[in-house]
Amino acid sequence: MSVWEITNLLANTVALVGPSLEVQFDPDLSESFWEQFDNKGPGHPLHWKRPPELAVLPKEGRRKPPPRADVSPFTAPGLVVNEKVRSILGDFLAQFGQLLEVHVDGKTEYYYNVTNVVSCLDREHSEFDGPYVEVPVFLESRVPSAPSVFIDLAIHGRIFVNDAAKVVLEARITTDKISGMDFKRWDASN
Secondary structure (H helix, E strand, O other): OOEEEEEOOOOOOOOOEEOOHHHHOOHHHHHHHHHOOOOOOOOOOOOOOOOOEEEEOOOOOOOOOOOOOOEEOOOOOOEEEOHHHHHHHHHHHHHHEEEEEEEEOOEEEEEEEEOOEOOOEOOOOOEEEOOEEEEOOEEHHHOOOOOOEEEOOOOOOOOEEEHHHHHHHHHHHHHHOOOOOEEEEEOEEO
8 A cells, every 4th residue: 555645736827925035034034923823733633713814926937926736835834725726625635734714915815734643654664864754654554544644643734645635636636627735655564
């Protein structure tokens, strides 16, 4: 069984979302901004009094931002998705996490916070760069066989799916032409 990381192959050609430039350049504002996406650590539900305010970030050397993808590149551990993705994939994704309202330049979008934790990293066969997992290898016996979207706490900031979940997601992505959600395969060990 394979494990697939959710990626965005358009990351270099579409607009990124993140904190406003004002927040980025103020250390106090920046710290509190990012804290709301990881206040109890990965895998925990998030609860906000008000939706976080995000912005479409300018691209250096361009007058206007590049086009947006349905799943926007974002540097927090979750995904920022538009209403189209929420309506098409929301029922499936919600089984494994939360779709929380965020505002991107004043428009409602959603932050996908994965709360399903599966500890399946094969530390013996994975490649590390200090504490960071460069090339993960997964213990097949610990990867669920039923469709599953998950995180492994040993691998910060990455979201994974198993083969069964990839089939479900790819079918909907292809049928409804969702942009910005791709999959990178990682092998499992025996």
